[in-house]
Amino acid sequence: GENVEQHPSTLSVQEGDSAVIKCTYSDSASNYFPWYKQELGKRPQLIIDIRSNVGEKKDQRIAVTLNKTAKHFSLHITETQPEDSAVYFCAANFGGGADGLTFGKGTHLIIQP
Amino acid sequence: DAMVIQNPRYQVTQFGKPVTLSCSQTLNHNVMYWYQQKSSQAPKLLFHYYDKDFNNEADTPDNFQSRRPNTSFCFLDIRSPGLGDAAMYLCATSRNAASAQETQYFGPGTRLLVL
Numbered sequence: 001g002e003n004v005e006q007h008p009s010t011l012s013v014q015e016g017d018s019a020v021i022k023c024t025y026s027d028s029a030s031n032y033f034p035w036y037k038q039e040l041g042k043r044p045q046l047i048i049d050i051r052s053n054v055g056e057k058k059d060q061r062i063a064v065t066l067n068k069t070a071k072h073f074s075l076h077i078t079e080t081q082p083e084d085s086a087v088y089f090c091a092a093n094f095g096g097g098a099d100g101l102t103f104g105k106g107t108h109l110i111i112q113p
Numbered sequence: 114d115a116m117v118i119q120n121p122r123y124q125v126t127q128f129g130k131p132v133t134l135s136c137s138q139t140l141n142h143n144v145m146y147w148y149q150q151k152s153s154q155a156p157k158l159l160f161h162y163y164d165k166d167f168n169n170e171a172d173t174p175d176n177f178q179s180r181r182p183n184t185s186f187c188f189l190d191i192r193s194p195g196l197g198d199a200a201m202y203l204c205a206t207s208r209n210a211a212s213a214q215e216t217q218y219f220g221p222g223t224r225l226l227v228l
Contacts, residue, residue, distance in 0.1 A: 032214040043203065043219040044156065089155055098209035099168060100146055101217065103155035 002027045002094035006104025021107045024072040029096035036089045117220035125226045134189040136204030145187040148203040
């Protein structure tokens with residue numbers, strides 16, 4: 001079945017440094033790759049997404065890169081701030097359609113002051 | 114921010130006692146999803162409605178059912194909750210044209226506790 005692997009499970013960085021989270025997916029038909037941020041007890045919030053027709057997308061301090069050949073995509077957060085601390089999930093749509101998302105297991109990002 | 118609304122936010126039920134969780138949306142989105150998220154795990158898709166068409170995931174237990182009486186509302190019914198069904202249940206919606214996946218917007222979730 002569809003599978004999304006996410007690494008690392010925990011990432012601790014100094015405030016102001018960059019953080020990178022990586023995901024790989026198994027379904028070559030997947031064409032939509034969102035990233036969600038989830039704070040404790042709250043709903044997942046979309047922070048950025050990318051489709052398979054582009055290789056990179058940036059929104060202020062957040063960027064996502066996609067390598068369709070290798071079936072992996074990464075989240076990059078620059079100039080990290082304490083409010084970036086949360087669990088981040090990558091996801092991919094299975095079958096390339098609208099049938100829902102398969103999520104990675106999440107990365108707990110800790111920003112050290 | 115009340116675009117996807119879930120009620121109640123917390124639900125306590127007894128082992129084996131049927132329970133219904135509610136989701137409504139003001140976005141007029143055609144697709145509604147139910148995810149189960151257990152503690153420290155990722156959300157896992159249970160099923161979704163594409164308009165009126167129900168789509169069940171292969172590994173969703175028969176204990177879980179859903180109803181969508183109209184575009185705005187969708188319900189999750191757990192017929193006989195077990196201790197393992199304690200989780201956060203997240204409703205999400207999207208506006209999908211044809212077969213393309215669009216952004217999914219999540220509700221705040223209902224945390225279910227089974228005693």
